[in-house]
Amino acid sequence: MFNVESWQEIFETMRKNKLRTFLTAFSVFLGIFILVILMGFSNGIENGVSSQFESDATNKISIRTGITTKGYQGLNPGRRLQLRNGDYDNLNQKFEENIEYKTATYSTWGGQVNYKTQQGSYRIEGANADQQFIENQSMVSGRFLNQADLLQKNKVAIIGQQMKMDLFKDEDPIGKMIMLNNNVNFQVVGVYTDPGGSREESRLFIPLTTAQQVFNAGQDIRSISYTVKMSEDFDEAVATSTAMSEAINQDLRNRFTVAPDDRSAVNVDNTLEEAKKIYGLIDTIRYVFWFIGIGTIIAGIVGVSNIMLIIVKERTKEIGIRKALGALPSQITGMILQEAIFITAISGLIGLLAGVFVLEALSPLVETDFLRYPKADLATSLTTLLILIVAGAFAGFIPARRAAHIKPIEALRDE
Amino acid sequence: MIEIKDLHKSYKTGNNSLHVLKGINFNVKEGELVSIMGSSGSGKSTLLNILGMLDEADEGSYTLDGTPIKNLNEKIAAQYRNKFLGFIFQSFNLINYKNAMDNVALPLYYQKLPRKEREERAMHYLEKVGLADWAEHLPNQLSGGQKQRVAIARALASDPKVLLADEPTGALDTKTSYEVMDLIQGINDEGRTILVVTHEPDIAQMTKRIVNLKDGRIIDDTLVNQVKALSNV
Numbered sequence: 001m002f003n004v005e006s007w008q009e010i011f012e013t014m015r016k017n018k019l020r021t022f023l024t025a026f027s028v029f030l031g032i033f034i035l036v037i038l039m040g041f042s043n044g045i046e047n048g049v050s051s052q053f054e055s056d057a058t059n060k061i062s063i064r065t066g067i068t069t070k071g072y073q074g075l076n077p078g079r080r081l082q083l084r085n086g087d088y089d090n091l092n093q094k095f096e097e098n099i100e101y102k103t104a105t106y107s108t109w110g111g112q113v114n115y116k117t118q119q120g121s122y123r124i125e126g127a128n129a130d131q132q133f134i135e136n137q138s139m140v141s142g143r144f145l146n147q148a149d150l151l152q153k154n155k156v157a158i159i160g161q162q163m164k165m166d167l168f169k170d171e172d173p174i175g176k177m178i179m180l181n182n183n184v185n186f187q188v189v190g191v192y193t194d195p196g197g198s199r200e201e202s203r204l205f206i207p208l209t210t211a212q213q214v215f216n217a218g219q220d221i222r223s224i225s226y227t228v229k230m231s232e233d234f235d236e237a238v239a240t241s242t243a244m245s246e247a248i249n250q251d252l253r254n255r256f257t258v259a260p261d262d263r264s265a266v267n268v269d270n271t272l273e274e275a276k277k278i279y280g281l282i283d284t285i286r287y288v289f290w291f292i293g294i295g296t297i298i299a300g301i302v303g304v305s306n307i308m309l310i311i312v313k314e315r316t317k318e319i320g321i322r323k324a325l326g327a328l329p330s331q332i333t334g335m336i337l338q339e340a341i342f343i344t345a346i347s348g349l350i351g352l353l354a355g356v357f358v359l360e361a362l363s364p365l366v367e368t369d370f371l372r373y374p375k376a377d378l379a380t381s382l383t384t385l386l387i388l389i390v391a392g393a394f395a396g397f398i399p400a401r402r403a404a405h406i407k408p409i410e411a412l413r414d415e
Numbered sequence: 416m417i418e419i420k421d422l423h424k425s426y427k428t429g430n431n432s433l434h435v436l437k438g439i440n441f442n443v444k445e446g447e448l449v450s451i452m453g454s455s456g457s458g459k460s461t462l463l464n465i466l467g468m469l470d471e472a473d474e475g476s477y478t479l480d481g482t483p484i485k486n487l488n489e490k491i492a493a494q495y496r497n498k499f500l501g502f503i504f505q506s507f508n509l510i511n512y513k514n515a516m517d518n519v520a521l522p523l524y525y526q527k528l529p530r531k532e533r534e535e536r537a538m539h540y541l542e543k544v545g546l547a548d549w550a551e552h553l554p555n556q557l558s559g560g561q562k563q564r565v566a567i568a569r570a571l572a573s574d575p576k577v578l579l580a581d582e583p584t585g586a587l588d589t590k591t592s593y594e595v596m597d598l599i600q601g602i603n604d605e606g607r608t609i610l611v612v613t614h615e616p617d618i619a620q621m622t623k624r625i626v627n628l629k630d631g632r633i634i635d636d637t638l639v640n641q642v643k644a645l646s647n648v
């Protein structure tokens with residue numbers, strides 16, 4: 001059935017029946033093309049939203065205090081609540097078993113940083129050694145803060161990639177001295193990169209203890225962050241994380257005597273809970289796209305089937321002639337199937353390539369924080385193509401077989 | 416060559432059954448040129464289609480070149496149609512997207528001949544019907560007479576034992592009809608068995624034997640003195 005002769009016969013038939021060839025090809029092309037684009041965008045949204053999370057660890061709990069906005073138990077609103085080292089130690093002790101990483105920070109904005117003639121204004125953060133993991137940072141060169149830095153109040157600094165480019169250009173910053181706020185020298189010991197991008201890389205980390213000393217902050221800290229030990233089960237981890245952040249919240253409200261609903265006074269953020277919502281959203285988006293995608297495939301199948309039915313109907317008389325001239329039923333069925341499969345496969349492949357190409361061309365134009373790397377999944381596209389080919393073949397097979405088996409005289413009578 | 420005995424055929428339309436052939440008996444020997452006549456609806460086409468294995472009889476026996484044609488599977492039927500039979504239809508039945516040569520070559524495709532040989536043979540038969548110069552033309556670029564000659568070339572291409580023609584001149588004017596009949600006579604003179612269904616007495620006179628059908632029965636079967644078509648052109 002699949003010899004050169006029958007291919008020649010089919011190419012000739014296709015060449016001489018351009019419209020019908022084009023119609024079949026186009027509906028398959030369009031189906032696959034739309035599917036690839038859809039899939040690309042679905043993946044792009046997923047990538048974009050997930051990357052929003054990657055800037056920090058997803059299992060993060062961050063704790064901040066501010067100014068009370070409500071009176072409570074005889075206390076006036078407007079009190080400034082200040083976290084101290086003692087609070088940090090206290091919480092560490094209380095929630096030890098659920099804590100993976102921990103850090104307390106003391107940070108100042110708009111700190112002036114000088115290196116030789118270069119200077120810039122950056123956020124300076126005093127932090128603990130675990131900060132790196134909580135912020136999802138990785139080292140480009142050198143090291144992050146360590147326990148010794150904190151104990152000895154070392155004047156060492158870890159700078160962001162962006163800062164390195166601003167101040168050092170091509171120079172290797174490791175071991176170089178920089179000056180903070182025009183009065184203290186720090187030695188650069190590491191460069192980090194942050195998935196949050198250049199904004200997050202325009203920071204500089206120094207040991208918390210050093211920061212408290214240099215900025216005359218005493219025991220003050222601005223924020224505390226933890227990551228929660230993840231259990232295998234995501235929902236269980238979310239539950240642990242939520243319970244822990246509520247307990248911390250309660251603990252601090254008791255400690256500072258704060259109204260239970262005063263959010264700006266004590267603020268405990270639980271990323272994992274947010275993450276769960278976002279993952280739920282991503283799932284929904286994915287389902288929606290799949291729904292549309294499957295709809296497109298079904299429309300494609302219906303389209304191809306329809307065209308095949310029409311083609312067979314239109315060719316009934318020709319089939320009668322061929323049978324009168326001695327064509328076997330299997331040759332008739334084979335001819336129609338071979339043509340259907342060939343057209344579907346080629347046009348589907350072109351649709352796939354066109355889709356991939358358009359995604360490639362389009363992705364720099366449409367990329368935003370929430371849409372990144374819109375790429376189609378090759379395996380899924382090929383599977384879809386296969387489904388369409390099988391559907392097209394099947395849709396052609398039924399009427400072709402029927403036509404191939406009717407009496408030649410009946411086929412010939414068809415007008 | 417052809418032997419049929421007590422052939423019956425009815426058409427069922429809904430609840431009604433129309434008895435078209437009511438016991439046909441006749442034989443055709445090799446090399447005969449037979450015309451089948453009769454009024455419209457007498458069953459001429461039905462008989463020819465059964466002889467051509469395009470349709471099946473309900474009852475009776477049919478032997479073609481010594482082979483009983485009965486309950487054949489489709490594969491064998493297709494082979495017989497291809498090797499033993501050539502058809503010429505009133506409405507030509509050419510494939511409209513194939514040119515004259517490809518139409519003529521089509522039965523050879525189903526004989527699995529290589530392309531080159533198919534084309535050579537198709538060309539040979541186109542020459543024989545005088546259309547060598549029209550080989551590349553599509554059917555809709557040909558006149559009725561030319562189309563019928565292409566159809567004759569196609570019927571001859573597979574070198575069949577029997578040619579069956581259902582009103583081959585029915586759609587043609589007198590002059591063209593005679594040209595076509597001349598061609599048919601020539602082919603018959605080479606020894607091929609031919610059956611022609613026709614309405615027209617002058618066409619029937621150009622065969623060697625006239626079989627008359629009426630209401631599904633043969634009422635008359637006589638040999639005639641063949642009139643050469645060429646003398647009328």
Ligand SMILES: Nc1ncnc2c1ncn2[C@@H]1O[C@H](COP(=O)(O)OP(=O)(O)OP(=O)(O)O)[C@@H](O)[C@H]1O
Pocket residue numbers: 426427428433435453454455456457458459460461462
């Ligand atoms: N497929 C069919 N279904 C039902 N009835 C049919 C069918 N084909 C033919 N008939 C009927 O059978 C009868 C014989 O038809 P047939 O075509 O054999 O006649 P014919 O002698 O060839 O006539 P004509 O000279 O008009 O071609 C007619 O009455 C016709 O209506």
Ligand SMILES: [Mg+2]
Pocket residue numbers: 459460461581
């Ligand atoms: Mg008729």
